[in-house]
Amino acid sequence: MIDWQSAADAAKAATEPGSLDVPAAEREAYARDVREARDAIRTVSGAEFDVPDTIEIQNRHHWIDANIATFERVMGTLESQVQTGTFPGVARTVNTGTMTVLLAFLGRNVLGQYDPLLLAETPADDHALYFVRPNILNAAEKLDVDADRFRRWIAFHEVTHAAEFGAAPWLSDHLETRMEDGIAALSDGSFNRASFRELDAAMTVVEGYAELLMDHAFDDEYADLRRKLDERRQGRGPLQQLFRRLLGLGLKERQYKRGKNFFEDVVSARDLETASLVWEGPAYLPTHDELDEPELWLRRVDR
Template sequence: MDLTTGLWAVATASGDEPVDWSAATTAAKATSTAGSLSLSEAEKAGYAADVRDARSAIRSLTDRSFSVPGTVEIQNRHHWIDANVRTFRRVFEPLSQAGVSVHHASRTVNTATTAGTLAYVARHVLGQYDPLLLADGDPGHELYFVHPNVVQGADSLDVEYPRFRRWIAFHEVTHAAEFGAAPWLSEYLSERLREAVKDLTKYDIPREAFTDVNVAMTAVEGYAELLMDHAFDEESADLRRKLDARRRGGGPVSQIVRRALGFTMKRAQYERGRAFFDAVTREIGIDGAGAVWDRPENLPSDEELEDPDRWLDRVDHQ
C-alpha cells in the first residue's frame, strides 16, 4: 500500500464532477493491496466447473430459464475497483449532467469517501454478479470472483478452499437466476436509482426511491439464500454459520466502518429476505415463491416482508 500516493490523489482532486473518478481510483488502489492472481490451470478449471454446476443445479430446482455470463472474470482487488468505478460513475452521471455545482472542498470529501469505500469493499468482496445497471443499450451482465479474497476468506473461516470457492460460485449464480427470471428487474432498479439521483439534484432526500431499492434488494438477497440452501450439492450448515458470523464480525472500528458503508443493512437484507421466503415456501413451495419475479407488482412491499401472509393473499388474488 502507498498511503502517500492515496492522500495526494485525494488532495489534488479536480474537475467539474462531484467526484474526481481518476483520483478516487488511484487512491483506492494505493490504499489496498491487489492480491495475487497466481492460479493453476486446475484452479481456473475449478471456477468454471463450479459455475457450470451451479447453473445446472439451480435450473433443475426451478422451472425458470436463465443464463450466466459467457465469460467469468477472476479478478484481483484492483480489477474489482476498476469494474466498480464504472458502475459508480454511471450512478452519479445525472448529477454531472444536471450541472450541480460542487465546491472544491466538497469534491475532495466526495473523492476521499468514494476511494475509502472502494478500498474497503475491495478487501472484503468475494464474488459479484453485475447486471450492469444504468448501462446504455443491452450491455448483458458480468460475473466476477475476487480470487485473493476467496483464498483469504477460506483460510480465515477454516474452510477448504475448493469448497468455499464453490459456495461463492453457487451464491453468485443464484443472482444470475433471479435477474434472468425477471427481465424487468434491471430496469426497475435502474429507474429507482435514476429517481434517487434526480431527487438529489433538487436537494431532496430520495426516501421513496431508496425504500423501493432496499425492498427489491431484500427480495433478491433473500431468494438467493433460499436457492443456495436447496441447490448447493454439499452439506452447508457449517458454512452458513461461519459466513453469518463473518457478516456480523470485526472489531469496534470495523463495525463502525461497516455500519457507515451500509454493510449492516446488507446483512439485514439477507436475514429479512430469507425469513420472508422461508414463510412463503412453507405455504406454496419454491416454484410458488418464484412468482415474486413474474412482474414488478409481485415484489413484496416493505410491510409484506414483515407479514408474508399479506403477500400470499395479494398475489393469490391477482
C-alpha cells in the same frame, strides 16, 4: 463532484492486489463451479437463464477498476444535476477521498459479484460475473474452511442472482428507475422515500430469493459456512463495523435475513413455485408490510 481516476489510483495504492497466479486446474474449477451451479439452479427453479460469457477471476485491483465504472455510471445522474458549491475544489477533494476509502474497503472484502450492469450504455454488455480470488482464499483461511468448497459456495450464490435477473427481464429497469428517481430527488435537496423503500424491498427480495435457491440447489452442507461468516462479521473491530455501517453493508445483511425469512415462510405455507411468483412482474413484488407478513402477500398474489 469526484475525480474518479484519482479515486481508483489512490484506492489501489492503499490496497495490496493479491496474487493472480492461478493454475490451469483452478481456472477450470471456477468454470466448472459456475456451470454446475447454473444447471442445479435451473433444475430447482425451473428458470431458463444464462451466465455471462466471460467469468472473471480478479485480484483486488481488477475489482476496483471494474467497479469504478459502475459507481461513476450510477452517480452520473446526481453529478449532472448538482450545482457546484462555493468551494468546489474542497468538495471534490472530500468526495474523492470518500470514494477512495469506499473502494479500498470493498476491494479488500468482496468475495464474488454478479453485476447486472445497471444503467449500462451498451445493451450487449448486460451482465458480468466476478470472483475476487485473493479475498476468497483469505476468507477461507480465516474461517478455517476448505478453499475449494468455499469457492463453490460463493459461485452458487452469485449464479442465483443471474437466475433472478434471467427469470425477470423487467427487474433491471425496475431497479434503475427507482435508483434514478431517488438520486434525482437528492440532487434537488429532497428525499424520495417511496423510491428508496421500493428499491430496498426489491433488493430484499433479490437477496432473500438467492438464499432460498442456495438452500435447495447447493449439493453440500453449508450451515457451517454461513455460521462462520456471520461470526466473522460480528467479530470485526470497531473501525470495520463503522465502515460497514457507513457503506450500508449492515442494510445488505438485514436484506439477506429479512428476505430469507419471507421466502422460508412462503415455501412453508405453499411451495417454491409460489415463491417464484415474485418474478412475474413488479406488481408481484412484496411491499414492505408484506415482507414482514408473508400471508398478506400470499392472499394478494396466490392463484
